[in-house]
Amino acid sequence: MINCKSISPVLSAIILAATMIALGIVILMWISGYSTMVIKQSQIDLLRSEQAAKENLVIVHATYNNSEGKVLMYLLNMGYSEVLLGPIRIIGLQSANYIIFTPEGIWFNNYSAKAVVNSTETTLTALTMSIGEVSEYLENLEIRNPSAITDKIKVYALEPCNEINGFYKVEIPAELSLNTAYRVEVWTVVNIYGKAYLCKLYTTQLTT
Amino acid sequence: MNVIRMARKSKLKAGLAGLVAGLIAAIALLTILLPIIMQYQQHVVESYQLEEYATALQNQRKIEEKGLTSCYDPSSGTISVNNTLGVSVVVVLVYASDGVNEEVKYFQPGTLVIEPGVNKISISDLGITLEASRIRTLKLVTSRGIIIQPPYCSEVVVVIKGLSLNMVLGVEQAPGGISVKSGSELFVHGLINKTDSNTLVFINGTLVPTPESTGSGNMPLAFRADLTVSDPNIGLTIERYDVGDYVLMVVNTSSYDYYQSDSGCYNVHCYNFEISGKFTLLEFAYSYVSKYDDSSDDPLRYVLVNNGYDYAIVGVEFNDEEAGKWGLYNGTIYVSSAETNINEVDVVIRFFVDEENKVINATLYANGSIVNNTAVFYRIGDKPSTQIAVLVPVEDLFNIGPEDSFWVKAVVSDCSSGTCLVDESEWISFTYKPFKLFVDRVYEKYFGE
Numbered sequence: 001m002i003n004c005k006s007i008s009p010v011l012s013a014i015i016l017a018a019t020m021i022a023l024g025i026v027i028l029m030w031i032s033g034y035s036t037m038v039i040k041q042s043q044i045d046l047l048r049s050e051q052a053a054k055e056n057l058v059i060v061h062a063t064y065n066n067s068e069g070k071v072l073m074y075l076l077n078m079g080y081s082e083v084l085l086g087p088i089r090i091i092g093l094q095s096a097n098y099i100i101f102t103p104e105g106i107w108f109n110n111y112s113a114k115a116v117v118n119s120t121e122t123t124l125t126a127l128t129m130s131i132g133e134v135s136e137y138l139e140n141l142e143i144r145n146p147s148a149i150t151d152k153i154k155v156y157a158l159e160p161c162n163e164i165n166g167f168y169k170v171e172i173p174a175e176l177s178l179n180t181a182y183r184v185e186v187w188t189v190v191n192i193y194g195k196a197y198l199c200k201l202y203t204t205q206l207t208t
Numbered sequence: 209m210n211v212i213r214m215a216r217k218s219k220l221k222a223g224l225a226g227l228v229a230g231l232i233a234a235i236a237l238l239t240i241l242l243p244i245i246m247q248y249q250q251h252v253v254e255s256y257q258l259e260e261y262a263t264a265l266q267n268q269r270k271i272e273e274k275g276l277t278s279c280y281d282p283s284s285g286t287i288s289v290n291n292t293l294g295v296s297v298v299v300v301l302v303y304a305s306d307g308v309n310e311e312v313k314y315f316q317p318g319t320l321v322i323e324p325g326v327n328k329i330s331i332s333d334l335g336i337t338l339e340a341s342r343i344r345t346l347k348l349v350t351s352r353g354i355i356i357q358p359p360y361c362s363e364v365v366v367v368i369k370g371l372s373l374n375m376v377l378g379v380e381q382a383p384g385g386i387s388v389k390s391g392s393e394l395f396v397h398g399l400i401n402k403t404d405s406n407t408l409v410f411i412n413g414t415l416v417p418t419p420e421s422t423g424s425g426n427m428p429l430a431f432r433a434d435l436t437v438s439d440p441n442i443g444l445t446i447e448r449y450d451v452g453d454y455v456l457m458v459v460n461t462s463s464y465d466y467y468q469s470d471s472g473c474y475n476v477h478c479y480n481f482e483i484s485g486k487f488t489l490l491e492f493a494y495s496y497v498s499k500y501d502d503s504s505d506d507p508l509r510y511v512l513v514n515n516g517y518d519y520a521i522v523g524v525e526f527n528d529e530e531a532g533k534w535g536l537y538n539g540t541i542y543v544s545s546a547e548t549n550i551n552e553v554d555v556v557i558r559f560f561v562d563e564e565n566k567v568i569n570a571t572l573y574a575n576g577s578i579v580n581n582t583a584v585f586y587r588i589g590d591k592p593s594t595q596i597a598v599l600v601p602v603e604d605l606f607n608i609g610p611e612d613s614f615w616v617k618a619v620v621s622d623c624s625s626g627t628c629l630v631d632e633s634e635w636i637s638f639t640y641k642p643f644k645l646f647v648d649r650v651y652e653k654y655f656g657e
Contacts, residue, residue, distance in 0.1 A: 013225030020233035028241060042251050049255065053262035058353045061303050061345070063310060074312055076301055078353035116312070166314050167301060 044132070044192050051190040052200040055079045057158070060167070062184050062206040064176050071172040071206060073184070077158045084127075084155040085113060086189035086198060090174055090182050090206070109172045113156040117166035124168075128152040132195035153196045155189050182206045269352055272297065276322070277383040278348075278358035285340025287329045287348070287358050289322050292384075297322040298351040302334050306342040311335075317351055356383065377444075377492040378650075385460065385490035386444070388435040394489075395422075395432040396455060396481040397469060399583060399599070407460050408490075408654055411481050412647050414516050414599070415453040416472040416585040418480075428472075428587055431455060435489065444492075451585045451595040452497035452514045452521040456647055458654055461487035474568060476583035476599070491650050495643070497521065497597075500636045507537060507622035508631040512597050518644045522557070523585070523597025524618045527631075534564035535594065538628075539620035545606045547615045547635045555605050557598050563588055563624075570598050574605050602640060613639050 056079040063072050071090065077083050087108035114121045131153050158168055176182060184206055190199040275293035280286070291297055299320040302313045313335045320334070331340055348356040377386070400413030417428035431448040451472070465482040472478065499510040512523040522543055528535045541557040542550050559570035572582040583599035602608050615637055621630040 009221035009225040013229040016226055017229030017232045020229065021236050024233060024237040028237065031241075031244075042248075046251060046254055046258070049258050049262075053258050053265070056265075056353045058349055058355065060301060060312070060349055060355065061305070061310075061347060063305065074301075074303060076349055076353070078300070078349075078351065116314070161300060161314070162317055165316060167312065 044197060047192050048190050048197055048199055051188075054081060055083045055188060055200060057083050057085075057186075057188060057200075057202055059184075059186060059202055059204040062204045064174075064206060066176075066178065069173060069175050071174050071176070071184070073170040073172070073186075073204070075158065075168040075170060075186075077160050077168070079160055081160065083158045084189040084191060084196075084199075085158050085168075085170075086153060086155050086187040086196070088170065088172060088184065088186050090172065090176075090184050109174060111170055111172040113158075114169045114171070115159075115164055115166055116169050117164055121169065124156045126154040126156055128154055129189070129191065129196035130194070132192060132197040153189065155196065176206075269354055272350060272352050272354050275384070276350075276354070276356055278356050280343070280346050280358040282341045282343060285331045285343075287331065287346065289327045289329065289348075289356065289358070291322050291324050291327060294324050296324065299348045299356075300351050301347075301349040302336065303345070303347040303349075304331065304336045304338050304343050305345040306338050307344050309338060310345075311338055322350075374496045375492065375494040377489070382489075385488040386435060386437055386492075387488045388437055388486060390436075390485045392436045392483075392485065392487070393432060393434045394457075394459070394481075394483040394487070395429060396457070397430055397472070398453075398478050399473060399476055399585070400455070400479050400481060402466050402479070402481065403651070403655060405655060407462055409459045409461060409464060409481075410457070410651055410654060411459070412456040412517065412643075412651075413454070414514075414521055414585070415448065415455055416451055416478055417449050417587045418469065418471050419587070419589055420471070427592065428589055431494075433489075433492075444489075446494070448496070449587070449592060450497050450499075450512070451523060451587050451597045452512050454495040454514060454516060454643060456491065456493040456643065456650060457489065458491035458650065459483065459487055459489055472586055474570070474584040474586065475581050490654070493643075493646070493650075498638070499525065500633070502618075502631060502633045506629045506631055507535065508539075508618060508620040508633060509593060511541075511616055511618050511633050511636055512595065513616055513636065513638045515641050515643060516599065517647060518601075518603060518642045520600050520602045520614070520638070520640060520642075521585070521597050522600055522616050523595060524620055525593050525595045526561070526620065526622070528563065528593050528622075534624060535561065535622050536563070536624040537561040537594075537620055537622050539618060541598070542615075542617045542619075543600055543602070543605075544615045544617075545608055545612075547637070550617065550619075555600065555602075557582075557600075559584075559596055559598075561586070561588070561594060561596055563594055568596060570596060572598055572600065579605070603642075608640055610640060610642055610645075613637050 058076040058078050060074040060076055065072055088111050089108045113124045115124060129152060161167060184204050186202040188199045189196045272293065276289060276291055276297065278287060278289040298317050299322060300315055300317055304311050346358055396411060396415065397418045398413055398415035400411055403410040415430040417430040419428055422429045427449045429447065430450060430453060431446065433444050433446045435444045437443050461483050467480055468477055469480045470478050495514060497512050497514040499512055501510060502508045507527050508524055509527040510525040512525060514521045522541055524539060524541065526535055526537055539559050542553040543555040544553045554575050556573045557570055561568050566588050568584065568586045570582065570584045572579040585597045587595045602614060608614055615635050617633055617635045619632045621628045
């Protein structure tokens with residue numbers, strides 16, 4: 001005798017659907033977890049690209065003041081929103097006065113920034129920010145182990161020039177050789193979820 | 209029969225139920241997956257829009273950069289700006305320096321405007337108090353963030369330090385490039401690279417004269433720029449006949465010739481690049497080969513050294529202008545990271561030149577072993593004197609980098625008269641300043657990475 005009513009087709013369908021959904025959810029959760037990570041990176045990348053596309057920082061001139069032993073740079077924020085001025089380094093000149101040092105030997109020059117309005121200079125207060133965890137954004141500086149950076153990053157908020165009606169002056173204490181060309185790298189920083197990520201690199205050349 | 213019918217019915221129901229279950233599961237999974245797909249799609253769309261925005265901004269800046277030409281007259285303290293954009297341009301900042309003192313003036317947007325056409329701006333009107341004749345650097349920043357750096361009106365070709373370039377003509381010296389009229393000519397021969405995109409052509413490399421003697425007075429020509437320009441302040445005529453000059457050019461042209469021509473080049477392919485007629489020279493940088501004089505009469509006249517892209521060129525020029533005399537030269541060029549005994553030098557070039565039969569041979573040795581495929585360049589003819597030079601990959605051979613110095617010494621013997629005359633140069637120190645960074649930067653400016 002065949003017992004045709006041993007399992008109801010509706011019940012079997014419910015069990016089948018539940019099993020498929022459960023299995024699907026497990027797979028999707030795995031995909032979702034991975035996607036979340038990718039999307040987070042993608043969001044950071046997008047915010048960073050957006051800021052990089054919008055900001056318009058101009059390095060007007062870089063010069064070396066031999067008598068005072070410092071490099072002077074004049075900057076203008078020609079964009080429509082605030083720019084966070086991040087690490088600066090003079091290539092080929094490892095200053096003892098660095099602010100970040102990693103086991104890979106990456107360093108930045110210490111510097112101060114001033115706002116110049118109607119020929120009056122006002123020293124800016126540096127903001128300190130933790131460096132973002134996503135290491136990809138530090139790779140172009142060859143920092144492969146961001147956890148080795150113990151210091152927080154120092155940044156200066158630069159307002160658009162038409163808001164402050166002036167420009168910015170950066171002073172980097174440095175002893176440079178005369179009749180030599182130096183390359184200066186200036187990074188801006190973007191604040192994403194309360195962490196600092198390197199945003200855009202500006203470079204200029206300085207001949208002493 | 210009934211039992212079979214019931215079994216079939218039951219299977220049908222189970223199948224239908226399975227189908228429904230599958231549909232429910234698929235809908236549920238899609239409901240979960242859909243937001244992820246949508247979010248991803250949103251990212252792609254936003255990234256694309258951002259790229260478009262950044263490109264548009266960049267294009268606007270380029271248009272403004274090319275549409276403003278300027279120069280500074282130090283005698284009158286006047287900046288002339290020719291605005292060919294057809295719309296006004298706002299200047300927000302002016303920087304001036306005499307090399308010691310500097311002044312920076314900020315102008316509220318709208319207070320300093322460059323109208324279409326030629327604008328004459330006195331630096332005193334800008335509030336600059338530096339002595340006009342002493343001003344060495346002048347920069348104007350527009351509201352789009354473009355920096356206009358007017359050169360002196362009387363000179364557009366400048367010598368800059370730090371790069372070992374004798375001439376640099378970029379957007380800072382000739383904004384918008386030099387537009388030359390028909391009748392102008394440009395000729396380049398040597399170990400040159402070419403990249404082009406539409407009408408934009410990028411040329412860089414080491415130059416070698418062609419033995420075809422196509423230059424003025426039938427001289428063997430390595431480079432000629434004979435440019436006719438309507439602006440009387442800008443003009444350029446150069447003819448060069450030496451082995452080992454370096455050139456970089458970005459040219460906007462609708463027609464040019466570029467073809468392989470190995471004359472004067474051994475173990476390497478050389479090329480000719482030629483333009484006749486109208487074109488625009490956007491960037492131009494030129495480095496003359498350095499010629500170190502050997503004070504004695506015979507047979508060595510000069511030691512030749514120059515920087516290359518990521519290599520150096522070293523060579524010699526013979527003292528062989530005596531009429532009817534064909535030289536038979538043997539020699540050695542020593543290249544070292546320090547001034548030392550010639551027996552201790554690791555990089556050595558041994559060469560042989562038979563002028564009459566136009567035979568040359570050169571071999572590069574590193575630590576006693578032959579370096580294969582050594583590029584050799586030469587100039588042999590009735591006039592001017594014979595030159596031979598070799599491309600030395602100094603960075604690979606003795607671990608030197610930019611700004612490091614290396615030493616060169618040459619010993620040459622001429623055995624054409626039966627007895628051999630031997631001539632030896634002093635050790636010459638040369639600072640290695642390769643053009644790689646500079647060339648790459650110009651390349652990226654026009655062609656991207």
